[in-house]
Amino acid sequence: MSNILAFAETRLGKMRRAALEAVTAARQVADQTGGQVHAVLAGGPGVGEHAAALGAHGADVVLVLEHDGFTHYNPEALAATLAARLGDGYRAAFFAASAQGHDLVARTAAAMGLPYASDVTDFAVTADSCSVKHPGFTNKVIQSFSLTATPAIISLRTGAVLPKESAKAGAVEAITSAIDPASVRVKVTATEASGGAKLDLGEAPVIVSGGRGLKEAGNFKLVEDLAAAFGNAAVGATRAVTDDGWRPHSDQIGQTGRLVNPDLYIACGISGAIQHLAGMRTSKTIVAINKDREAPIFKVADYGIVGDALEILPVLTAAVRQAKGS
Numbered sequence: 001m002s003n004i005l006a007f008a009e010t011r012l013g014k015m016r017r018a019a020l021e022a023v024t025a026a027r028q029v030a031d032q033t034g035g036q037v038h039a040v041l042a043g044g045p046g047v048g049e050h051a052a053a054l055g056a057h058g059a060d061v062v063l064v065l066e067h068d069g070f071t072h073y074n075p076e077a078l079a080a081t082l083a084a085r086l087g088d089g090y091r092a093a094f095f096a097a098s099a100q101g102h103d104l105v106a107r108t109a110a111a112m113g114l115p116y117a118s119d120v121t122d123f124a125v126t127a128d129s130c131s132v133k134h135p136g137f138t139n140k141v142i143q144s145f146s147l148t149a150t151p152a153i154i155s156l157r158t159g160a161v162l163p164k165e166s167a168k169a170g171a172v173e174a175i176t177s178a179i180d181p182a183s184v185r186v187k188v189t190a191t192e193a194s195g196g197a198k199l200d201l202g203e204a205p206v207i208v209s210g211g212r213g214l215k216e217a218g219n220f221k222l223v224e225d226l227a228a229a230f231g232n233a234a235v236g237a238t239r240a241v242t243d244d245g246w247r248p249h250s251d252q253i254g255q256t257g258r259l260v261n262p263d264l265y266i267a268c269g270i271s272g273a274i275q276h277l278a279g280m281r282t283s284k285t286i287v288a289i290n291k292d293r294e295a296p297i298f299k300v301a302d303y304g305i306v307g308d309a310l311e312i313l314p315v316l317t318a319a320v321r322q323a324k325g326s
């Protein structure tokens with residue numbers, strides 16, 4: 001019985017939700033194929049404190065690589081370490097399809113001379129077969145692939161798997177880097193968080209997003225208020241809005257912005273251009289508010305409100321506050 005590996009992504013010493021998604025996916029597979037879940041947790045001094053959360057989400061063993069050379073993302077040393085570890089006979093390995101994950105999974109697979117499946121939204125891994133689904137052509141089609149190589153290396157789209165508690169031993173085992181972390185050619189010297197304490201768009205279960213229909217930058221306050229009422233929501237925007245400087249580019253969702261997959265996406269004054277849909281149409285529930293009942297956003301929306309977002313947003317915010325008792 002081969003084991004399953006999950007890479008637990010961290011940034012600035014914090015573990016990302018994607019780490020729990022990867023370990024949950026690995027647990028699902030191990031529960032069917034047998035074998036253990038090994039989570040690799042790498043970072044600077046202190047990163048090992050996250051091992052307990054990985055154990056709570058199904059890791060039998062947490063392989064902790066704690067070293068100054070991993071305080072910032074160290075692509076070469078991490079890929080070399082993961083490739084060496086995966087050479088020990090794992091059945092599958094799960095990474096996050098995040099900015100860091102895209103880089104790391106490609107380097108790891110290349111170091112092993114193996115294929116990998118990226119940005120996967122669904123998977124079925126058995127002892128001798130692996131099939132995955134991957135949205136293609138800006139999310140217009142779902143492509144199905146088989147991965148015949150072992151280990152099956154997969155990066156998971158954020159939100160494709162919901163973190164699920166399934167307490168296992170989470171036995172901590174210290175590991176070392178396969179190469180000297182200081183000997184690398186690519187060195188990340190600083191990592192800056194873009195939005196202070198803001199929830200990252202890739203991690204937020206709820207996204208409230210605004211478009212040109214909000215008329216002016218100041219009206220984004222209404223979007224922010226609704227996001228704050230939820231408490232676990234991030235604010236997104238269309239390119240029309242970021243190009244006009246109403247919101248920072250980091251808020252842009254779409255083909256040339258972030259790909260998101262939240263439980264709930266609320267689109268306010270957004271037409272639903274194909275380039276915007278490319279970034280959010282896999283959201284689990286989509287609510288659209290638009291004055292124009294023919295707006296394309298309603299074709300992908302689960303719930304539609306035809307009306308003026310500037311009037312509807314305060315009403316929704318009050319309703320959410322009331323429902324949450326705040």
Ligand SMILES: Cc1cc2nc3c(=O)[nH]c(=O)nc-3n(C[C@H](O)[C@H](O)[C@H](O)COP(=O)(O)OP(=O)(O)OC[C@H]3O[C@@H](n4cnc5c(N)ncnc54)[C@H](O)[C@@H]3O)c2cc1C
Pocket residue numbers: 210211212213214237238239240241252253254255256257268269270271272273274275276279289290291292295307308309310
């Ligand atoms: C190569 C390329 C890449 C692109 N990448 C992206 C991308 O990554 N992300 C992205 O978003 N766009 C992208 N775009 C731009 C995209 O084509 C659209 O122009 C953009 O998404 C439109 O933004 P919008 O919906 O805010 O504005 P609009 O298309 O102008 O729509 C505004 C909507 O608001 C509605 N409205 C007006 N007033 C109100 C009101 N008071 N209440 C409610 N509704 C109201 C209108 O009916 C309309 O539907 C890209 C374009 C190109 C060519």
